[in-house]
Amino acid sequence: MLLIRALVLLSVVGILIVLYRLVSFRKQCPGCGYADPNRIPRKGIAKRLPVKAYACPRCHNHFYKIREVTQASSNATLV
Secondary structure (H helix, E strand, C coil), X not given: CHHHHHHHHXXXXXXXXXXXXXXXXXXXXXXXXXXXXXXXXXXXXXXXXXXXXXXXXXXXXXXXXXXCCCCHHHCCCCC
């Protein structure tokens, strides 16, 4: 039982490390911190998600920047 818990914990930590290198909230490479990465076409399901795909020319890391979702309906008044 302890072995199973340890494997689950290691897999969760591994997934978090992968996401740390794949997702950013700023237009800056999460790997090396380069401030001007290149835009690349989105693939697969990412075309339907509110993300932008980037590639860093310095460390060759591909990552997604999560767009800020604005709520236009929150500014409207209800009648």
